[in-house]
Amino acid sequence: MPTHTQTEQTSRPAGRFPTDFGRTPFLVIWEVTRACALACVHCRADAVAKRDARELDTDEGMALIDQIRALGDPPPLLVLTGGDPMWRKDLTPLVRHATDVGLTVGLTPSGTAAATPRRLAELRDAGLSRVAVSLDGPDPETHDGFRRVRGSYGWTMRLIDSVVELGLPLQINTTVSRLTLPTLEATADRVAALPLSLWAVFFLVQTGRGEAVEQIDTEQCERVLGFLFDLSLRVPFGIKTTEAAHYRRVVWEREAALAAAGEVAPLVARRRHLRASRAVNDGNGFVFVDHVGDIYPSGFLPLVRGNVRTGRLVEVYRDDEVFRRLRDPDALRGRCGRCGYRALCGGSRSRAYADTGDPFAEDPLCAYDPGPMVEPLVAV
Numbered sequence: 001m002p003t004h005t006q007t008e009q010t011s012r013p014a015g016r017f018p019t020d021f022g023r024t025p026f027l028v029i030w031e032v033t034r035a036c037a038l039a040c041v042h043c044r045a046d047a048v049a050k051r052d053a054r055e056l057d058t059d060e061g062m063a064l065i066d067q068i069r070a071l072g073d074p075p076p077l078l079v080l081t082g083g084d085p086m087w088r089k090d091l092t093p094l095v096r097h098a099t100d101v102g103l104t105v106g107l108t109p110s111g112t113a114a115a116t117p118r119r120l121a122e123l124r125d126a127g128l129s130r131v132a133v134s135l136d137g138p139d140p141e142t143h144d145g146f147r148r149v150r151g152s153y154g155w156t157m158r159l160i161d162s163v164v165e166l167g168l169p170l171q172i173n174t175t176v177s178r179l180t181l182p183t184l185e186a187t188a189d190r191v192a193a194l195p196l197s198l199w200a201v202f203f204l205v206q207t208g209r210g211e212a213v214e215q216i217d218t219e220q221c222e223r224v225l226g227f228l229f230d231l232s233l234r235v236p237f238g239i240k241t242t243e244a245a246h247y248r249r250v251v252w253e254r255e256a257a258l259a260a261a262g263e264v265a266p267l268v269a270r271r272r273h274l275r276a277s278r279a280v281n282d283g284n285g286f287v288f289v290d291h292v293g294d295i296y297p298s299g300f301l302p303l304v305r306g307n308v309r310t311g312r313l314v315e316v317y318r319d320d321e322v323f324r325r326l327r328d329p330d331a332l333r334g335r336c337g338r339c340g341y342r343a344l345c346g347g348s349r350s351r352a353y354a355d356t357g358d359p360f361a362e363d364p365l366c367a368y369d370p371g372p373m374v375e376p377l378v379a380v
């Protein structure tokens, strides 16, 4: 049987990723501000066009970066997000400090006029490793409709051009919901025409403004995951799902089927090359710090477990009871609790919480019915 986990790809050399997620997360997301000029219909952060006076200031941001570095070796990846991180005037020194202490830093600027080529060049020169740009439709009509700002598609394309011209690795982020599903294949064609490193496909969690956005159903989700797997065999970039951990189940099943048909070796070997070494999930290889320093297992799981102003990120991540339970596949309930793939997948804890108020409940967007099975089929 093939072994696989998730599809995160980075520009780091192989073997330089955290693997003991009880000690060190793979990914730390810091929401440097909640301010943003856009008003996207799915926005987790409920972003507004004004900075919050309570945001971590520059010195606190530098101290947070040191806390992130203290999470261990190899260090986690750091992604600076928002809102729109370009609203922070101190972004360049923050990126420089993070790079100087040995972190790999990614950025998710909004597709607006704030992401000028000059500022992006400054960030590149400060050591920025990757830029992730959101593209939620193949044309202005669909993308601007989702982002709720006319002209956003044009700004997004200009941002993509700048990133490519500056030689920065490009990631495209796309949200799957009932709104974007009809154009997803056309979006994939648009994405595949770009020189990108990674396509990160986010499956809606109905939280923040996303509460009002319609979710796809489980059969549609299963079809999208199969489509992504088929695409992953043809394209030179990585494909990663966010809040759809059951992509790992689909990949497992599909690779096993290919192996049984004797068709697997070169394709799967190439796909494995694009992956990190193990699964990443809410609180399990992943931690989120919001604009005022509150620590969460995920930006989509609104359970505050501490604050970096008053506590240590390393202690919260390693020792907090909720974080520890989120790393225990046997703590899961419902279908996820009985599922043979629970150690490999584990389902979206954020979606389980948004749906039921219980972060350990089953992921309602998964079509798989494990029956009464309780033993893991797949260990990681």
Ligand code: SF4
Residues within 6 Å of the ligand: 245, 246, 249, 335, 336, 337, 339, 340, 341, 342, 345, 346, 347, 348, 362, 363, 366, 367, 368, 370
């Ligand atoms: S039932 Fe839960 S653990 Fe099993 S594949 Fe679905 S989401 Fe993953």
